[in-house]
Amino acid sequence: xxxxxxxxxxxxxxxxxxxxxxxxxxxxxxxxxxxxxxxxxxxxxxxxxxxxxxxxxxxxxxxxxxxxxxxxxxxxxxxxxxxxxxxxxxxxxxxxxxxxxxxxxxxxxxxxxxxxxxxxxxxxxxxxxxxxxxxxxxxxxxxxxxxxxxxxxxxxxxxxxxxxxxxxxxxxxxxxxxxxxxxxxxxxxxxxxxxxxxxxxxxxxxxxxxxxxxxxxxxxxxxxxxxxxxxxxxxxxxxxxxxxxxxxxxxxxxxxxxxxxxxxxxxxxxxxxxxxxxxxxxxxxxxxxxxxxxxxxxxxxxxxxxxxxxxxxxxxxxxxxxxxxxxxxxxxxxxxxxxxxxxxxxxxxxxxxxxxxxxxxxxxxxxxxxxxxxxxxxxxxxxxxxxxxxxxxxxxxxxxxxxxxxxxxxxxxxxxxxxxxxxxxxxxxxxxxxxxxxxxxxxxxxxxxxxxxxxxxxxxxxxxxxxxxxxxxxxxxxx
Numbered sequence: 001x002x003x004x005x006x007x008x009x010x011x012x013x014x015x016x017x018x019x020x021x022x023x024x025x026x027x028x029x030x031x032x033x034x035x036x037x038x039x040x041x042x043x044x045x046x047x048x049x050x051x052x053x054x055x056x057x058x059x060x061x062x063x064x065x066x067x068x069x070x071x072x073x074x075x076x077x078x079x080x081x082x083x084x085x086x087x088x089x090x091x092x093x094x095x096x097x098x099x100x101x102x103x104x105x106x107x108x109x110x111x112x113x114x115x116x117x118x119x120x121x122x123x124x125x126x127x128x129x130x131x132x133x134x135x136x137x138x139x140x141x142x143x144x145x146x147x148x149x150x151x152x153x154x155x156x157x158x159x160x161x162x163x164x165x166x167x168x169x170x171x172x173x174x175x176x177x178x179x180x181x182x183x184x185x186x187x188x189x190x191x192x193x194x195x196x197x198x199x200x201x202x203x204x205x206x207x208x209x210x211x212x213x214x215x216x217x218x219x220x221x222x223x224x225x226x227x228x229x230x231x232x233x234x235x236x237x238x239x240x241x242x243x244x245x246x247x248x249x250x251x252x253x254x255x256x257x258x259x260x261x262x263x264x265x266x267x268x269x270x271x272x273x274x275x276x277x278x279x280x281x282x283x284x285x286x287x288x289x290x291x292x293x294x295x296x297x298x299x300x301x302x303x304x305x306x307x308x309x310x311x312x313x314x315x316x317x318x319x320x321x322x323x324x325x326x327x328x329x330x331x332x333x334x335x336x337x338x339x340x341x342x343x344x345x346x347x348x349x350x351x352x353x354x355x356x357x358x359x360x361x362x363x364x365x366x367x368x369x370x371x372x373x374x375x376x377x378x379x380x381x382x383x384x385x386x387x388x389x390x391x392x393x394x395x396x397x398x399x400x401x402x403x404x405x406x407x408x409x410x411x412x413x414x415x416x417x418x419x420x421x422x423x424x425x426x427x428x429x430x431x432x433x434x435x436x437x438x439x440x441x442x443x444x445x446x447x448x449x450x451x452x453x454x455x456x457x458x459x460x461x462x463x464x465x466x467x468x469x470x471x472x473x474x475x476x477x478x479x
Contacts, residue, residue, distance in 0.1 A: 001197060004088045010190030012041035012213055014048055017055035018206035021048065027186060027213070032098035032330040032363045033321055039096060039190030044212035046221055052210035053227040056152045056179040059207030063177050064149045066205070071175055072122040074202040079115035081198040082108065089163065093191045094321040097159055098330040098363065099284055101322050111167045114446045117463040118171030124464075125176065125471060132477075142478040147471040149177035150251075151229035156219045156243070158235050159185035159332060160287045163195055168446070169232040170199070170209070172466035179208045181228065183219040187332055216242075223247060230470055234289075237383075237455050253459035253469060255451055257383040260293035260441045261404050262414030263397065265422055266300045272438065273416040274308035277389065280414075280440035282316060282367045285331045286387035289456075290411050290442045294380060294390050296400045302393045306355065306371065309391070313356050313367050330363035331386055337363045340386035344368055347379040347390075357387070375403060383409075397425065405431050411452035414440040433460070 004010070012029075013020035022042045029039035044052075082089065090104035099107075127145035132138025155169040162185055173180050184192040196211050212218055216239065223231050224246045233243045234255040243254065260281070264273045281292035297305045321329035331337050337360050344358050347370055357368030371391040373380055380390060394400050404413065410432035416439075417423060423437045433452045436443045444450050449460035459469060 001085060001088075001194070004092055009037055010039040010092060010194065012039050012184075012189035012193040014042055014044050014052075014213060015193075015196060015200070015209065015211040016048060016052045017059075017210065018200065023048070027189075029096055029187060029189060031095055032332055038092070041186060041189035041213045043186075043214040044218050049212060049218060049221040049225065052181050052212055053152065053222070053225040055207035056181050056210050057227040059205050060149065060151045060179040062205040063174075063179050063208050066177060068123045068125065068177075071177060072119040074204060075115050075119035075122060075171060075175060077202040078199050079112045079119065081201060082115065082195065083112045085194070085198065086112075089191060089194060091322065092194060093163065093188065094329070096188050096191055097162075097332060098321050099160075100326045100329050101324055103284060107161055107164050110446055111164045114164060114167040114463065115171050117447055118167070118175040118467070121172065121463045121467045122175035125467060127473065130475070143475055145473050145475045147468070147473050150470050150472050151178060152227055153178045153180050153230045153232060153470055154222045154225070154228040155180060155182040156223070156231075156233045156235060156239075157182065157185055157192070159187035160284055162188040162192055164446070165234050166192060166195065168461050168463075168466065172463055173232075173470050174204060174208070175463070176467045176470045178230070178470055179210075181210045181212065181222055183222055184211060184213050186213060186215060189213045220246065232461075232466075240457055251469065253451070253461055253466065254457035255289065255459075255461055256455060256457040257385075257409065258289050258411035258441070258452060258456050259381070259383060259407055259409045260291050261400070262292050262295050262440050263400055263416065263426070264295060264297040264301065264305055265397070265415065265417035265419070266298040267418045267422075268298075268301065268416035269418070269438070270301060270305050270308050274305060274312055276414075276416075276440045278309060278312040278316070280442040281389040282313075282328055282387045283442070285328050285365065287331060287385055288442060289383070290444065291385070292389055292414065292440050292442060293384055294392060296392045296394050299393045299395050302391070306391060309369055309389070310356060313369060316367050318364050318366065328364075328367060328387060331365050332363075334363055336386065337365050340365050340384060340388065343379050343384055343386075344370070344388060347373050347377050350374050350377050352377070352379070355391075381407060397422065401426065401429050405429075408455040409452065410454060411450075411456045412436050412441040412443060414443070
């Protein structure tokens with residue numbers, strides 16, 4: 001695989017049954033930073049969706065026969081190959097999505113780690129023995145189970161962490177012995193096409209890995225296809241609802257949006273909390289489902305914390321994502337930039353106080369900090385998905401917990417405190433995927449079960465849990 005120059009235009013073909021397929025629907029991926037053409041992607045037609053699902057269905061039988069040690073070996077091979085190509089992948093990812101090169105390199109490092117974890121899980125898929133003599137009916141009988149691949153796994157991936165999120169879906173699916181159909185985000189189609197070449201080169205059966213480019217219509221057609229047995233989707237609440245409606249009785253993992261609630265309690269280490277909230281609120285230009293958005297600060301330390309935030313925000317550097325000194329690149333496109341600025345202005349029209357930012361230069365949205373925002377406003381209650389952090393003052397933690405639970409969202413809940421009692425109060429009462437003590441809502445080691453509840457989706461995504469979800473348990477009883 002050749003090295004890339006910063007000005008090269010990548011080509012993203014669909015991949016069906018091991019073959020590259022180009023269509024009449026050519027889409028140009030433009031750099032969010034300078035508007036140049038980065039990738040030419042060929043979008044899938046309905047016929048190609050059906051063809052890819054059929055190829056995966058046929059390949060699923062060959063995948064199921066592959067022994068676990070072989071699947072593990074091939075995933076390790078992918079990990080090594082991707083690691084060697086990190087710089088090319090990271091550069092292309094930054095050019096396509098506008099995320100900084102430092103962030104892209106970090107994502108690629110995590111992705112390699114996820115693949116290695118999946119390789120380990122491939123050889124640890126175990127059934128269980130049921131103690132039937134716990135009842136009179138089961139005396140002198142034996143029941144044991146084994147887990148089998150679920151079949152065809154459909155995957156829909158967003159643009160904000162496309163390689164790592166692909167690894168969180170594709171890695172467990174292959175580890176479990178399944179075949180796959182993946183819908184790439186149009187904004188990162190070139191990056192995932194290059195990544196998928198590493199997967200293909202590892203020698204999985206033809207048809208086990210199928211990749212389609214396109215918009216939401218392509219993703220919807222994939223999940224509606226009856227040959228699909230399992231769906232893994234990361235995206236918006238609106239998209240998740242559509243996937244759930246199409247899935248019917250088929251199992252899913254849905255990782256949807258969040259409001260990034262993070263609490264700074266009266267006894268918090270303010271320097272640590274401010275540093276963490278700035279890093280987590282503005283990383284990826286705020287384009288993360290767990291990005292810190294709503295920060296609830298105890299009234300006794302509110303002014304101190306606000307100053308600490310502002311001191312750190314002013315040191316953030318905006319600019320070229322390929323410059324290693326850049327902290328924030330552009331948001332994904334002009335429509336996103338306009339939407340974010342409109343949401344900021346709407347909050348200000350409702351009485352919010354602008355402490356920093358609030359403007360944009362083309363697709364570059366300046367890191368924004370607002371206070372006095374009405375809790376009923378859209379800026380608070382809907383995912384902004386941009387570099388915007390909102391400060392709220394509180395006196396009783398119960399009120400914050402009530403607000404989070406009433407919001408319907410819950411991925412991670414950040415909490416800065418020195419009190420075990422306060423931490424346990426949150427853990428006991430907040431409806432969320434995880435409570436992160438002395439960390440923000442973005443904390444996610446890749447081996448940790450990650451996911452939300454209610455509007456934030458359901459199911460947990462990490463190699464061990466996802467491999468288990470992508471297998472079927474089958475019992476055999478000896479009487």
